Amino acid sequence: GAGVSQSPRYKVAKRGQDVALRCDPISGHVSLFWYQQALGQGPEFLTYFQNEAQLDKSGLPSDRFFAERPEGSVSTLKIQRTQQEDSAVYLCASSTSSGNTIYFGEGSWLTVV
Amino acid sequence: KQEVTQIPAALSVPEGENLVLNCSFTDSAIYNLQWFRQDPGKGLTSLLLIQSSQREQTSGRLNASLDKSSGRSTLYIAASQPGDSATYLCAVRTGTYKYIFGTGTRLKVLA
Numbered sequence: 001g002a003g004v005s006q007s008p009r010y011k012v013a014k015r016g017q018d019v020a021l022r023c024d025p026i027s028g029h030v031s032l033f034w035y036q037q038a039l040g041q042g043p044e045f046l047t048y049f050q051n052e053a054q055l056d057k058s059g060l061p062s063d064r065f066f067a068e069r070p071e072g073s074v075s076t077l078k079i080q081r082t083q084q085e086d087s088a089v090y091l092c093a094s095s096t097s098s099g100n101t102i103y104f105g106e107g108s109w110l111t112v113v
Numbered sequence: 114k115q116e117v118t119q120i121p122a123a124l125s126v127p128e129g130e131n132l133v134l135n136c137s138f139t140d141s142a143i144y145n146l147q148w149f150r151q152d153p154g155k156g157l158t159s160l161l162l163i164q165s166s167q168r169e170q171t172s173g174r175l176n177a178s179l180d181k182s183s184g185r186s187t188l189y190i191a192a193s194q195p196g197d198s199a200t201y202l203c204a205v206r207t208g209t210y211k212y213i214f215g216t217g218t219r220l221k222v223l224a
Contacts, residue, residue: 033210041205042117042202042204042216043202043214044214045213050210065190091156093128100145100162104149104158106154109154
């Protein structure tokens with residue numbers, strides 16, 4: 001596609017619900033990133049994929065967070081048993097294998113009530 | 114651990130002013146530094162990328178400089194316009210892929 005596409009754009013979840021956030025990167029982009037951005041803060045790294053391999057998941061805040069990219073294109077970030085502190089914008093970004101510039105989607109805004 | 118700081122946190126200027134946004138980082142071992150713009154409710158748009166071997170990059174009214182040894186970068190915006198109002202984020206790339214972001218400078222340009 002023309003850009004990084006994320007869905008849903010907005011999600012309100014009740015505490016304890018599971019949520020799934022989808023990212024469709026730019027076609028042909030090997031690298032895919034997930035970032036979490038709290039209100040008034042800069043994005044914080046969650047995880048990185050190269051094709052279907054998850055090479056770094058050091059930023060995932062707890063074992064309730066899980067990300068996958070089974071076929072090396074679309075990725076899903078899943079949050080189990082959501083908590084209020086999970087409320088944030090979840091940004092997905094992609095780049096080429098040698099690319100320096102990363103391209104961000106518009107984010108999925110998650111509010112846990 | 115790499116930390117990125119941006120000063121000021123917020124800035125309000127009249128239209129037409131030239132302005133400077135500052136970014137500092139604690140570990141000079143970086144691959145590159147990028148400046149991004151974020152509009153409310155939107156994702157990030159890359160403005161300028163400076164490789165670790167470069168000193169500056171320019172795009173239109175924007176100029177970014179990098180002093181790796183002192184851990185500093187500046188984004189210079191000439192002749193500011195109301196359409197420049199946004200949050201500006203700098204990010205340093207550490208290792209082969211990870212970007213560490215600052216908390217941003219919220220800029221408001223008054224007409």
